[in-house]
Each structure stands twice: as C-alpha cells, then as structure tokens.
Amino acid sequence: MEPITTEEKIIRAADKIFTQKGYAATRTREIAEEAGTNLALLNYYFGSKQNLFRNVVKQKLKMLLNAIDPIASDKTIPVVEKVRKISEKYTQLMLENEELPLFILNEWSANKNLFTDLIRETRQHAEPVIRKQLSENGMDITVEDLIVNTLGMILFPFIAKPLILSSGLVEENQFAAFVTERKEKIPEWIISIINKQIQ
Amino acid sequence: MEPITTEEKIIRAADKIFTQKGYAATRTREIAEEAGTNLALLNYYFGSKQNLFRNVVKQKLKMLLNAIDPIASDKTIPVVEKVRKISEKYTQLMLENEELPLFILNEWSANKNLFTDLIRETRQHAEPVIRKQLSENGMDITVEDLIVNTLGMILFPFIAKPLILSSGLVEENQFAAFVTERKEKIPEWIISIINKQIQ
DNA sequence: AAATGATTAAATCAAATGATTAAATCTTTT
DNA sequence: AAAAGATTTAATCATTTGATTTAATCATTT
Incomplete structure (x- = not known):
C-alpha cells in the first residue's frame, strides 16, 4: 500500500547510476530516465546534481x-x-x-x-x-x-x-x-x- | 643528458591527473596545462583523450x-x-x-x-x-x-x-x-x- | 640561409551537459 | 467543481569540453 513517491524513485535511480558510474561519469539525464521521469523534476526536487x-x-x-x-x-x-x-x-x-x-x-x-x-x-x-x-x-x-x-x-x-x-x-x-x-x-x-x- | 621530450611530458602529466581524478573527471585542458603545453599538441600526439x-x-x-x-x-x-x-x-x-x-x-x-x-x-x-x-x-x-x-x-x-x-x-x-x-x-x-x- | 619538423597561440566547432523556464496536463484535496 | 499541488513536455541557456584548424614561431638539420 506504500506507493513509491517520485522523489523516492529519483533517489533510487540516482543511487543506482551514481554507484555504478561514479559522480563525474553520471549524467543527470540518465538518472531522470532511469527514474522514469524528467530532468526538470530532478532539479525541482533536489536543486542540483551535487x-x-x-x-x-x-x-x-x-x-x-x-x-x-x-x-x-x-x-x-x-x-x-x-x-x-x-x-x-x-x-x-x-x-x-x-x-x-x-x-x-x-x-x-x-x-x-x-x-x-x-x-x-x-x-x-x-x-x-x-x-x-x-x-x-x-x-x-x-x-x-x-x-x-x-x-x-x-x-x-x-x-x-x-x-x-x-x-x-x-x-x-x-x-x-x-x-x-x-x-x-x-x-x-x-x-x-x-x-x-x-x- | 636525456632531455624529456614533450610527448613524454604529456604522458607524465596525463598519468598524474588521470590517476588523481579518474578518467571521467579529467579534462584534457588540465593535462595540457600540467604538461606545460597546449591542447593542440596533446591531440596531435595522441589523437584523443581515450x-x-x-x-x-x-x-x-x-x-x-x-x-x-x-x-x-x-x-x-x-x-x-x-x-x-x-x-x-x-x-x-x-x-x-x-x-x-x-x-x-x-x-x-x-x-x-x-x-x-x-x-x-x-x-x-x-x-x-x-x-x-x-x-x-x-x-x-x-x-x-x-x-x-x-x-x-x-x-x-x-x-x-x-x-x-x-x-x-x-x-x-x-x-x-x-x-x-x-x-x-x-x-x-x-x-x-x-x-x-x-x- | 633554406628547409624541415616541432611547438605555440588563438580561434572556432560541435556536442554534451547542468540548469531553468513556461505552459500544459494530471492528481489529489478541499 | 474549484484550488492546489505534482508532473510532464519542450524549448532554451550558458558553460564546458573534446577536438580541429590555421597561422605564426622556434629549433634543428642540411
């Protein structure tokens, strides 16, 4: 019953990609895609890649x-x-x-x-x-x-x-x-x- | 008597920066600067960052x-x-x-x-x-x-x-x-x- | 000195990339 | 239904970055 919030989806995607590739090689677009959402929302929630x-x-x-x-x-x-x-x-x-x-x-x-x-x-x-x-x-x-x-x-x-x-x-x-x-x-x-x- | 060739200087600089920062975080411009030369020569000798x-x-x-x-x-x-x-x-x-x-x-x-x-x-x-x-x-x-x-x-x-x-x-x-x-x-x-x- | 190769400087390209914005749409709450 | 919030889409920016080019300069050889 606990639906995964989009914010959580982004965190999990970020987790996966960052862990896999490291900070420098990670593209924010890839995180957004992996999360099944978009770049705008990523920055809306978290402000920046950092x-x-x-x-x-x-x-x-x-x-x-x-x-x-x-x-x-x-x-x-x-x-x-x-x-x-x-x-x-x-x-x-x-x-x-x-x-x-x-x-x-x-x-x-x-x-x-x-x-x-x-x-x-x-x-x-x-x-x-x-x-x-x-x-x-x-x-x-x-x-x-x-x-x-x-x-x-x-x-x-x-x-x-x-x-x-x-x-x-x-x-x-x-x-x-x-x-x-x-x-x-x-x-x-x-x-x-x-x-x-x-x- | 063995003067360090510029090619060698670039290799050494690349060595230093790559080792320090990893591939993705390394900028070719920084390597050139560290080698005391320029971007053009780096690509002239080595073709590419890769x-x-x-x-x-x-x-x-x-x-x-x-x-x-x-x-x-x-x-x-x-x-x-x-x-x-x-x-x-x-x-x-x-x-x-x-x-x-x-x-x-x-x-x-x-x-x-x-x-x-x-x-x-x-x-x-x-x-x-x-x-x-x-x-x-x-x-x-x-x-x-x-x-x-x-x-x-x-x-x-x-x-x-x-x-x-x-x-x-x-x-x-x-x-x-x-x-x-x-x-x-x-x-x-x-x-x-x-x-x-x-x- | 002439020629040849090495090196520099500077400008420029094209693509990638982090970030922002605005308008539209969907969802939930009131 | 109206309002508020969440999400999408798409366009756009500014910057960074790998790479290329051109012309000039320096060093070495002939």
Whole structure:
C-alpha cells in the first residue's frame, strides 16, 4: 500500500547510476530516465546534481556505519565474536550492494570534505573498546591492524572483483560462493593471527 | 643528458591527473596545462583523450604485473618467501604511487574491455604453480584465498586510505610507518593462517 | 640561409551537459 | 467543481569540453 513517491524513485535511480558510474561519469539525464521521469523534476526536487549526490552518499554511508558500529563498540561482545558478526553482516550487505565499497572509497578520495563532514556526525566509539579488549586478553595485534585486516579480507574481494574475474582466479558464477565461504573462514584466520602461537 | 621530450611530458602529466581524478573527471585542458603545453599538441600526439588514457593505463598495469608475476610464478621460491617478497615490493611500489591501486580498480570497473584485453596479453602463470606448492606442503588454504588475503592485506590500507585517515584510525604523518610495519607483519600473519595449528 | 619538423597561440566547432523556464496536463484535496 | 499541488513536455541557456584548424614561431638539420 506504500506507493513509491517520485522523489523516492529519483533517489533510487540516482543511487543506482551514481554507484555504478561514479559522480563525474553520471549524467543527470540518465538518472531522470532511469527514474522514469524528467530532468526538470530532478532539479525541482533536489536543486542540483551535487545535492542529489550528497543525499545518496549520506544514506549509503549511514547504512554502512550503522551495520558495524553497534557491534564493534559493544563491550560485552568478545573480539572474535565481533569479527564473526561483522564478517557475516558485511558480506551479506556487499552481496546485495556489490558496487558499493568501490563507489564509497572512490568518491571518498575525490570528495574528502563531504565525507569528513558526514563521518564527524556519526562518531566512532569502537576503537577504544576494542583496544581495551585486545590488551586485556593479551592478543598479539594492534587495533589498527585488526580492523584493517578484518575489513580488508571482507571487502577486498568486492573491491577487486573485476580484477579477480578477468584474471580468471574465480569464475563469475562462483563469486558469491567464494565470498560466502570466506565469510566463515575470516574469523578463523583472524583467530590464527590474533593468538600468538606456542611453537 | 636525456632531455624529456614533450610527448613524454604529456604522458607524465596525463598519468598524474588521470590517476588523481579518474578518467571521467579529467579534462584534457588540465593535462595540457600540467604538461606545460597546449591542447593542440596533446591531440596531435595522441589523437584523443581515450587513446592517451589507454597509454597511461597500459604502462601502469604492466608495471604492476611485472612486479608480481616473476616472483609468484617462480617454482623455486617457497610460498611464504613469495609473500614476503611481494609484500615488500608492493608496499614500496604503493608508497611511491599511493593513488595507483584505487585508480586501477576503479577504472577497471568502468572500462572492463580495455583491461581484459591488456591482461590477456600478459598471461598469468602464477596460479597453478602456487596451487601445487600449497598442496605439496599440506598448507591449509586455497590459492584463491591466499592471493586475495595477501593482496588485500597489502593493498587495502592504500585503497581505504582516505577512510582510515578521516576516521582517525591512523594519523596522516604516521601512515607510511603504519604500512611499512605491516609489510613485515603480513608474511607472519600469512604463516599463521597457512599452518593449521595443532591445538 | 633554406628547409624541415616541432611547438605555440588563438580561434572556432560541435556536442554534451547542468540548469531553468513556461505552459500544459494530471492528481489529489478541499 | 474549484484550488492546489505534482508532473510532464519542450524549448532554451550558458558553460564546458573534446577536438580541429590555421597561422605564426622556434629549433634543428642540411
């Protein structure tokens, strides 16, 4: 019963095209067409391409942060369990939005101000929590490395997907299975890394 | 004694601007200006923006492949040693070309045909070699995961640099130290992952 | 010096593109 | 039905942008 408003249609179209092509390569006419409406209305609602872009990015970024922050900053969840939950959630999220990570990273580079403003609103509280957990359990890794390794292992396949496919490392139709299996392995790998081995 | 030809100056300028901004956001006039020459000459030498871009990408991609392929496909180098060498070499390379990985990945997505053609020329022989090495030594990981994890851990910090900086995870002036330390840690982490622990 | 090739400067084109406007039409509310 | 709001259509602007041309200038070679 919830009809999709035209404004929403434009947002979704913008989302799709911007994510696919990036800001500079996106034409407002294409967004309008994709939304099944016209250029006039796009500017009537959003004023400018820049502003429409801002809306899209804001929403995407919030989604990404909201998916990770509650887990990462929860003091009652053990570190390894956090990795497990985040690996699960982010892999799922990326499978549903495969072009998202590269889009975010790319536009972040090109448009640092916008993102820095947005990130400031959503403050990060995870870092000190994890740092404390790591030291209390005598785990052999820094917070920075843990976060970069975890996110890197989860996100890199999606970021480098075209490279992975055209090099023939993974077949197109096996990609989803590849990352789905990885999402179970990643926590195990992190455990191996975290626990200083007695050898 | 080797004077830089104007053609070379244009290539270098194109390299810089394209890498910085991506194809779509790059203006040929800016390249000409950066090269200290003019638009006419740019088109005189290279015919078109597309073609100039092709030259730049070709050169970059060759550099990246040449840095990794001889190591990865060498049957006499043990797997862990390969990781060590590649971690060393790629970290160095990325420190000297920080915007390169995101540029390549991004343009690869936008322009799959071009890259697929280029990658086909430089055939990959590393994969079967590593696969054999892994199975012969009973190592507990697939080639695909090994490659993705290694490259992910090396490259992700550079790809996600703006994110890492504006989240405050690492300070700008400590970034080089951060990745330099990581390049020593990565082989150790890979060893932990590869060797099934007796527990 | 003459000739040849490299380079510059400036103007210009044609197409693409972000944006605006005005009038008409459709939809919903009052 | 009347009014108000939403949407379309079409035309138009101003600017940007990739590309081309022409004439002049500079550098090098013969």
